[in-house]
Amino acid sequence: MEWTQYLFMRNAFLAILLVTPIFALLGTMVVNNRMAFFSDSLGHSAFTGIALGVVMGLRDPLISMIAFAGLIGISFCIIKKLTRFPADTIIGVFSATSIALGVVILSRGGGFSKYSGFLIGDILSITSLEIVTLSLVFVLVLLYWFFFFNNLFLVNINSVLAKSRGIKVLLTEIIFVVLLAIIVMVSIQWIGILVINALLILPAAAARNLALNMHSYNLLAVVISLLAGIIGLILSYYWGTAAGATIVLCNTVFFLVSIPTRVRLRQTA
Amino acid sequence: MKCFKIEDLSVKMGKNVIIKNINLHIHNGEITALIGPNGAGKSTLFKALIGDIPYSGKFIYHNSLNPKKPRIGYVPQKMELEPSSPISVLDLFSTSITRIPVWLTYTKKSRLAVRRFLGMVKAEHLAEKRLGDLSGGELQRVLLALALNPLPDLLLLDEPFSAVDQSDLEGFYSLVQNLVKEYDFAAIIVSHDLSSAAKYAGTMIFLNHSVQSIGTPEQVFADDKFCQTFPQGIRAEV
Secondary structure, X not given: OHHHHOHHHHHHHHHHHHHHHHXXXXXXXXXXXXXXXXXXXXXXXXXXXXXXXXXXXXXXXXXXXXXXXXXXXXXXXXHHHHHOOOOHHHXXXXXXXXXXXXXXXXXXXXXXXXXXHHHHOOHHHOOHHHHHHHHHHHHHHHHHHHHOHHHHHHHXXXXXXXXXXXXXXXXXXXXXXXXXXXXXXXXXXHHOOOOHHHHHHHHHHHHHHHOOOHHHHHHHHHHHHHHHHHHHHHHHHHXXXXXXXXXXXXXXXXXXXXXXXXXXXXXXX | OEEEEEEEEEEEEOOEEEXXXXXXEEEOOOEEEEEOOOOXXXXXXXXXXXXXXXXXEEEEEEEOOOOOOOOEEEEOOOOOOOOOOOOEHHHHHHHHHOOOOOOOOOOHHHXXXXXXXXXXXXXXXXXXXXXXXXXXXXXXXHHHHHHOOOOOOEEEEEOOOXXXXXXXXXXXXXXXXHHHHHHOOEEEEEOOEHHHHHHHEEEEEEEEOEEEEEEOHHHHHHOHHHHHHOOOHHHOEO
């Protein structure tokens, strides 16, 4: 195939193989726990993260992005613990503030266009070194998913029940959102702030329509995410479109196709 | 000799005192029914005993044969899930009893455990069902089975409001009564159905921020404070 001749396409393909399963796995819990709005605002916090990096004179703002998103995530867990109700309004305030603050700082002197690349991302820019970093994150997420999944799952369906079984509820949730912050921030330069949340939500949402238990839910989400990622990348090459957004559209197709099955499952239930 | 003592237990949230000066003895081998109006602090008492919220006072477990930290089994009133969630009964059990993550596989150990513990509550047939497809009574049995594994020293059971029909509910109470006798543990049930509670509970506690009345169900129902709060008597919807 023509696209395989280019190193940037081969790198992008490798990146997709690493990124999409991670997003699918974490996304299953984001959707289960009704955190879609939260993960969206986590993505938006990148604006302020980038701005902080620029103000501090960092060459690569990734550290400040992860630090700021991590902080937002931890605050979210603590606020949720203290107030015990879905913090929609608080998330909205956080989200709007971090977009506005970031845009204000980055647009000083009319220089925002320099950063507009973050909005849609560019997966073709990924380097071999970055793929090594990505592999490390991949391993980190898999380890977490192996050792903490059961606890996280129980915390999600009933935190008092989890507590009664000796699970450290707050710590489990904090590790999850920090991990989410890391993977979202690491990937944002390739996927884009505008569509990154869709990569978390859509594969899980489609898998949810087809699955009957957690095993098939996770498995289907990964398969859908991988397929949509590969198909989307190849289409974006031939169409000359942004890869991130094309991949999201492929995920949307999977989601639409999964809806009739959900309707059927519900009728037989 | 085993028993639980709660001494002078109070819970504050900010400036509000939710429950205060609770002093109780909870005995093994019988059901203790916890009743009281909405917002009386029943769930708060449970959360304090589980350690989910801070409290002042003492919660002591006496066990002359085997002094150890008590195991607490908890049956929540409801689960935080949408009816369409892809979560099976097997998922719920495997998650709780093995470290092998359920997204990877279900171990033979957890499949056997599910069957055994569902058997204790006569619900073996529910193993492969989705939680969202269970009726209120079925879900309650599944959650009870989960709380029995490992066997608790104290079972805290938050009864659902309505989802369970009357004959189901009586069956459920009689099941719990048999279990506390057979395995010799203590059980506190937050009860919304006073007539079932009266039939199966050995002790009844009427809570309204503090303990208003305690004794056999007959004694509590005859108490002035109970009659003032529930003028319709034991047919009250609480």
